[in-house]
Amino acid sequence: MASISSSRDASQNEEPPEEPIPSPSHLDGIAYLYGHPLLNSLSPPLHQTIYNALGLRWSQFPLSRVYATSKTYPPPYTISPPVQKFVRHIRDAPKFVGSSVTMPWKVKVMEHLDDLTEEARQIGACNTIFLRHDQKTNRRLLVGTNTDCIGIREAVFQNTSSKDIFKGKPGLIFGGGGTARAAIYAMRKWLGCSKIYIVNRDKSEIEAILREDRQRPASNLRNVKIIPVYDLVDLAGLEEYPAIIVSAIPNLPPRSADEIRARRILEGFLTSESKGAFLEMCYHPRPWTELATLASRFGWNVILGSEALIWQGVEQAKLWTGTDIVEVPGLIQQIKNLVERAIEERVAPKVNL
Structure with missing residues (x-):
């Protein structure tokens, strides 16, 4: 140091x-x-x-x-x-x-x-x-x-067969920061999850989320419990496995003991018989991350974080302009094309002439 x-x-x-x-x-x-x-x-x-x-x-x-x-x-x-x-x-x-x-x-x-x-x-x-x-x-x-929660909601809804397929089923959050909090809200408010598991390398971040949640006024949203999963052995005691997973961590390989522990727990969920949607919120430098590849290999429907980026921005623009961006012919496709090109340019190999 x-x-x-x-x-x-x-x-x-x-x-x-x-x-x-x-x-x-x-x-x-x-x-x-x-x-x-x-x-x-x-x-x-x-x-x-x-x-x-x-x-x-x-x-x-x-x-x-x-x-x-x-x-x-x-x-x-x-x-x-x-x-x-x-x-x-x-x-x-x-x-x-x-x-x-x-x-x-x-x-x-x-x-x-x-x-x-x-x-x-x-x-x-x-x-x-x-x-x-x-x-x-x-x-x-x-x-x-x-609008991060809107981005999560729309990324899921726009890339799954029905808005009701997650109702009454558990969800899982992988992470413990601001994006994880937005995902919890989306799962409670719109996806209709019955409970929310949370896995993270830092147990204190999970405890902070639980503490903040207890301090909020009682509501129907709080009836959907947040259940921390701290160890791989805890998976054996679960009655239901998640139908949707939101990954909210950077695209970095696990190095510390806590990072490796959290990754193994996530892999335990991914390899379960229950499969569903996997939203990878990380899109930098490329949306198709190591975790997205892993989830796809195990049979999950992978939704890329660039989708959430687009829809949270569309909601912002709606608030600022007073225009429903979705109703403007061809505009959503223009935005998607822009984001796709920008990401391709970032990951393209540099050629020295």
């Missing part, structure tokens, strides 16, 4: 000079992608495709900039504006139409907004800010919601 610390550039320890948040005058509407790092995000081109199709002079700007690249670890080092400055700007900017929010601000930004939707409250994270007009005060309000 000492070698890592010593290799860091001194500028990384200094407060970088703040830069103005972009607000070009030639545009009618300005959206943002707030968070960091954003070097590989497909959000701006996805939304630009929508704006162009609707004839809008709008653009989405990523608010993440590289401020130190030499001798930094991990390179490059990026930063986004402080949350107070960002919220103050979008509150006062007349052309602001909405914002995507990513790490590390998904939780912190919520306390600075005027209102939250049920999705944001239940999931405990905000990935989208949209505007709502308050007729009583004649003010525009900043409202936080979470």
Whole structure:
């Protein structure tokens, strides 16, 4: 660890000079992608495709900039504006139409907004800010919601034979972060799962999800229990196996003892006689991950994370533009083509001429 610390550039320890948040005058509407790092995000081109199709002079700007690249670890080092400055700007900017929010601000930004939707409250994270007009005060309000759960829902519904095939059957979450929380909400709210198993390398992350869930007001959603599976031997005692699995971890091989333990538990579920849908939420650098390959080999219907990316973005655009993007002829296919091309370009081998 000492070698890592010593290799860091001194500028990384200094407060970088703040830069103005972009607000070009030639545009009618300005959206943002707030968070960091954003070097590989497909959000701006996805939304630009929508704006162009609707004839809008709008653009989405990523608010993440590289401020130190030499001798930094991990390179490059990026930063986004402080949350107070960002919220103050979008509150006062007349052309602001909405914002995507990513790490590390998904939780912190919520306390600075005027209102939250049920999705944001239940999931405990905000990935989208949209505007709502308050007729009583004649003010525009900043409202936080979470469209990740919509992305999960639509990715599943659009790639399975029926919306009812998961009702009354267990689901499984592999992971313990924000995406796992969105998947839990989707399984409870729309997929109709009877119970939700959760497997993760870090038991404390599972415990945090369970603790947050207990603190929420009683509701029909909470009647669907979250059941942690900590060890491979626990599988033998399960009465039912999942009909749907959502994987919400990076595409990295397991290395630590806890990662290997969690992978073996997942493999135990995959090799069970019960088969269903496997949604692989990771799509970087390529959607067809090691886990997607494994699930397919064992007979699961693999749904790629790029599908969830598309549908959560479509829901964001619907909130911002007031247009049902699905109803625009050919637009969904344009978006899918864009995402497919972008991913192919990322994984294409580099040729030195």
